[in-house]
Amino acid sequence: MAKPVLEKEGKTVFLLGNEAIARGAIEGGIGFASAYPGTPSTEIIETLAAVAREVGFYVEWSTNEKVALEAAYGAAMSGVRSITAMKHVGVNVAADPLMSSAYTGVKGGFVIVSADDPGMWSSQNEQDNRYYGLHAFIPVFEAYNPNEAKETVRMLFEFSERFEHPVIFRSTTRLSHSRGPVKLGKIPERKTRGTFEKKPDRWTLIPAYSRKLRRKLVEKWENIRRELEEWPFNKFYDYGSKYTIIASGLAYGYVMDALEELNLREKVNILKINTPVPLPHGVVLKALERSEKILVVEELEPIVETEVKKLAFEKGVDLEIHGKDLVPQVGELDLNRVIKAVASFMNIDYKPPEPVTNIDVEIPPRPPTFCPGCPHRATFYILKKAANKLRLKPVYSGDIGCYSLGVLPPFEEQDIIVEMGGSIGVANGLAHTIDQPLIAIIGDSTFFHAGIPGLINAVYNNAPMLVLVLDNRITAMTGHQPHPGTGLRATGEKTIMIDPEKIARAVGVEYTKTVDPYNVDEAQKVLEEALKYVVERKKPALVVMKRACSLLIYREALRRGIENPYYRVIEDKCTACGVCYDFFGCPSIIPKPDGKAYIDPVTCTGCGVCAKVCPFNAIVPGKPASEEWNKLWF
Amino acid sequence: MVLEVRDMRTVNIVIVGVGGQGLITIGRILGNAAVLRNIGVLVSEVHGLAQRGGSVIVHARIGDPHSPLVPLGGAHALLGLELAETIRYLPYVNKNTLLIVNRRFIRPSVPKARMPPVEDTINKLRGKGLKVIDINAFDLASRAGSPVAENIVMLGGLVATNILEGMLSLDDFREAIKNTFPPRWHEVNLRALQYGYNAVKEKLSDK
Ligand SMILES: Cc1ncc(C[n+]2csc(CCOP(=O)(O)OP(=O)(O)O)c2C)c(N)n1
Numbered sequence: 001m002a003k004p005v006l007e008k009e010g011k012t013v014f015l016l017g018n019e020a021i022a023r024g025a026i027e028g029g030i031g032f033a034s035a036y037p038g039t040p041s042t043e044i045i046e047t048l049a050a051v052a053r054e055v056g057f058y059v060e061w062s063t064n065e066k067v068a069l070e071a072a073y074g075a076a077m078s079g080v081r082s083i084t085a086m087k088h089v090g091v092n093v094a095a096d097p098l099m100s101s102a103y104t105g106v107k108g109g110f111v112i113v114s115a116d117d118p119g120m121w122s123s124q125n126e127q128d129n130r131y132y133g134l135h136a137f138i139p140v141f142e143a144y145n146p147n148e149a150k151e152t153v154r155m156l157f158e159f160s161e162r163f164e165h166p167v168i169f170r171s172t173t174r175l176s177h178s179r180g181p182v183k184l185g186k187i188p189e190r191k192t193r194g195t196f197e198k199k200p201d202r203w204t205l206i207p208a209y210s211r212k213l214r215r216k217l218v219e220k221w222e223n224i225r226r227e228l229e230e231w232p233f234n235k236f237y238d239y240g241s242k243y244t245i246i247a248s249g250l251a252y253g254y255v256m257d258a259l260e261e262l263n264l265r266e267k268v269n270i271l272k273i274n275t276p277v278p279l280p281h282g283v284v285l286k287a288l289e290r291s292e293k294i295l296v297v298e299e300l301e302p303i304v305e306t307e308v309k310k311l312a313f314e315k316g317v318d319l320e321i322h323g324k325d326l327v328p329q330v331g332e333l334d335l336n337r338v339i340k341a342v343a344s345f346m347n348i349d350y351k352p353p354e355p356v357t358n359i360d361v362e363i364p365p366r367p368p369t370f371c372p373g374c375p376h377r378a379t380f381y382i383l384k385k386a387a388n389k390l391r392l393k394p395v396y397s398g399d400i401g402c403y404s405l406g407v408l409p410p411f412e413e414q415d416i417i418v419e420m421g422g423s424i425g426v427a428n429g430l431a432h433t434i435d436q437p438l439i440a441i442i443g444d445s446t447f448f449h450a451g452i453p454g455l456i457n458a459v460y461n462n463a464p465m466l467v468l469v470l471d472n473r474i475t476a477m478t479g480h481q482p483h484p485g486t487g488l489r490a491t492g493e494k495t496i497m498i499d500p501e502k503i504a505r506a507v508g509v510e511y512t513k514t515v516d517p518y519n520v521d522e523a524q525k526v527l528e529e530a531l532k533y534v535v536e537r538k539k540p541a542l543v544v545m546k547r548a549c550s551l552l553i554y555r556e557a558l559r560r561g562i563e564n565p566y567y568r569v570i571e572d573k574c575t576a577c578g579v580c581y582d583f584f585g586c587p588s589i590i591p592k593p594d595g596k597a598y599i600d601p602v603t604c605t606g607c608g609v610c611a612k613v614c615p616f617n618a619i620v621p622g623k624p625a626s627e628e629w630n631k632l633w634f
Numbered sequence: 635m636v637l638e639v640r641d642m643r644t645v646n647i648v649i650v651g652v653g654g655q656g657l658i659t660i661g662r663i664l665g666n667a668a669v670l671r672n673i674g675v676l677v678s679e680v681h682g683l684a685q686r687g688g689s690v691i692v693h694a695r696i697g698d699p700h701s702p703l704v705p706l707g708g709a710h711a712l713l714g715l716e717l718a719e720t721i722r723y724l725p726y727v728n729k730n731t732l733l734i735v736n737r738r739f740i741r742p743s744v745p746k747a748r749m750p751p752v753e754d755t756i757n758k759l760r761g762k763g764l765k766v767i768d769i770n771a772f773d774l775a776s777r778a779g780s781p782v783a784e785n786i787v788m789l790g791g792l793v794a795t796n797i798l799e800g801m802l803s804l805d806d807f808r809e810a811i812k813n814t815f816p817p818r819w820h821e822v823n824l825r826a827l828q829y830g831y832n833a834v835k836e837k838l839s840d841k
Contacts, residue, residue, distance in 0.1 A: 180665070
């Protein structure tokens with residue numbers, strides 16, 4: 001069975017949007033790929049990493065998005081085609097080099113994938129990164145299904161190289177995480193080594209050179225706009241109607257299905273746009289001239305709509321233009337929303353099929369939870385006990401990762417969550433303005449990503465806080481990617497393992513410790529000691545809670561056929577108090593009809609923390625861990 | 635039970651359950667089968683946070699779809715791998731939707747969560763006039779050789795209905811399973827597919 005993404009030219013395979021983007025990059029001849037994981041972008045680089053050696057190009061997980069973008073930019077300066085991919089908020093982290101890249105341009109084709117998240121399925125905001133294109137003078141391309149995404153990305157390398165300019169491919173959750181048939185093209189030879197030509201007036205952005213480059217950039221922008229008149233995935237379907245719907249990216253698919261549903265196929269003109277920034281004026285003008293009424297359908301912000309209105313104004317075309325007055329600006333588009341908008345635009349009545357909703361069965365909510373054996377659950381439990389014992393009411397400055405789930409009951413130990421690295425960053429301000437003790441809680445991947453400058457600041461400006469690094473030995477939230485602390489690279493080679501505690505020591509944190517959260521009593525002692533140190537000495541301290549992600553180990557055990565250990569409940573001792581399943585909340589512990597606890601031997605990972613939690617000592621080892629099982633942990 | 639004749643270009647299926655139950659795999663097999671037969675297909679899934687034991691919905695549209703999401707009230711079939719999630723996603727269902735459900739609740743680990751009784755829940759669904767076919771996919775999968783194949787049992791159940799009639803056959807799904815899994819998983823999954831198929835066929839001929 002060949003890997004679907006490497007199937008032969010001419011074959012049609014069923015690919016995830018992100019796999020299609022990866023295939024597009026392979027067909028586009030990349031020699032270099034770098035990224036930092038983030039939903040919904042992660043599988044692009046994962047797919048590339050899995051085939052990098054076979055095809056022959058370089059792939060890395062970088063420390064963060066800024067470094068990832070810079071690395072790919074550097075490779076493109078040397079003439080090697082490169083790609084970087086990140087979630088929308090990752091582009092904020094990488095915004096500095098992004099802006100510069102438009103000034104210097106590149107030599108090799110350079111594609112930046114921004115995977116936006118309308119609907120905020122796994123993000124802190126809903127920003128529309130097409131604005132980055134307008135802001136930075138970098139053209140933005142979209143696609144409406146995986147096949148078009150593959151083709152577009154493939155063509156972008158040549159486009160970028162021709163203009164010696166970076167390009168943004170903007171995906172969204174629904175494109176990146178939809179699967180569809182993709183017709184494969186040729187996998188070409190590729191260039192993986194380049195040359196760097198010294199040219200200070202191009203590569204050094206000192207003011208004297210930047211001023212010239214800025215002028216050139218604005219000129220280049222209009223050239224690019226003109227070139228996009230010919231972009232093959234922009235298309236005007238003229239059915240002789242006085243109504244035209246302009247649909248950008250994924251919205252085209254919803255519009256097509258909405259017209260089908262409303263029996264209006266081929267009765268309304270459609271202008272399909274995949275290049276919202278810069279919007280080519282010629283194709284739009286043609287549509288405007290043929291119409292009396294326009295509806296612009298696009299997800300999130302009115303970017304195409306604004307440009308269309310501006311163009312109509314400038315050209316003195318008098319017609320009705322609708323957009324965000326009918327299409328919601330907040331949240332993801334879907335068929336219901338687009339049908340509603342189109343029906344109202346066309347002035348027709350539409351009655352959707354009536355959903356069945358009112359049924360009298362009560363079901364509890366199902367938020368995501370810590371997995372069985374999750375070391376984060378143990379940490380939050382221990383931390384709560386330590387704080388209670390010292391009668392402290394700390395402010396928990398939280399961060400982004402699986403441990404963000406600590407915001408929910410029963411733990412409620414994430415008082416602030418804003419962005420990656422924000423835990424330590426925000427605590428740097430609070431430390432000088434509030435009286436409560438501060439605990440900054442940050443994951444291992446997040447610590448390397450953006451935590452270290454904040455930590456240095458805390459030492460430099462003496463901001464008392466306990467920094468807890470929840471080191472589960474992996475980037476868990478985004479699906480288990482290695483990072484600088486894991487000793488592994490994206491393509492599986494072993495490398496140096498960077499230790500967060502040593503970094504803390506090196507930058508001058510005087511109190512540092514590393515403990516295992518499964519070792520409940522010792523970990524609690526350490527946390528108490530560290531908290532006392534911060535409160536009494538008024539200095540920063542750092543403790544690494546080190547224990548690998550149990551889901552990662554459990555899956556590895558499944559793969560290798562290694563049996564898991566488990567704990568069990570002694571019926572006679574269990575009083576049905578519910579502490580283990582209601583307040584510790586391990587999904588492997590289930591209440592029986594009589595309220596007594598039962599531990600599911602299939603999913604239990606034998607961490608044993610619940611045995612410490614049970615007030616009646618009713619939980620004991622059921623099956624001990626085998627040697628192979630213990631060896632899986634690192 | 636008599637199923638009405640379908641007349642539509644695109645079949646909308648929602649697959650619902652709990653993160654970790656293998657919903658994405660069902661979508662992949664459906665898509666692989668459609669691609670084998672050269673039929674249009676789009677499947678939309680959820681990654682990231684929700685996979686940590688959260689509530690999951692996978693949308694599958696087969697025929698001539700241009701967009702990936704099933705509209706509310708627009709599902710022709712709902713494949714419910716867990717009963718609480720079946721209830722949660724009822725807004726996708728209309729009175730003609732066929733529900734193929736797993737007789738099983740999975741308790742979310744939220745404080746004080748208690749689950750309603752299985753039989754009662756299924757009766758209440760039927761009480762709404764819905765067409766419900768219930769099977770015990772967990773037991774069937776265990777009998778097929780692995781409880782993990784619960785998802786494939788449910789897929790077999792879907793294939794046994796007339797939802798994909800004229801588009802995809804049981805054999806197409808056999809082939810798609812072989813294209814989706816490594817060889818050592820073929821036997822168990824093909825058996826799971828068949829058990830689910832038989833169980834639903836039996837239910838259909840009962841009534
Ligand atoms: C700027 C930015 N990049 C990427 C992400 C996506 N993301 C969310 S959490 C996370 C990493 C979490 O890893 P870690 O800190 O090790 O915590 P874990 O999930 O393993 O507990 C990432 C990459 C993001 N939210 N913001």
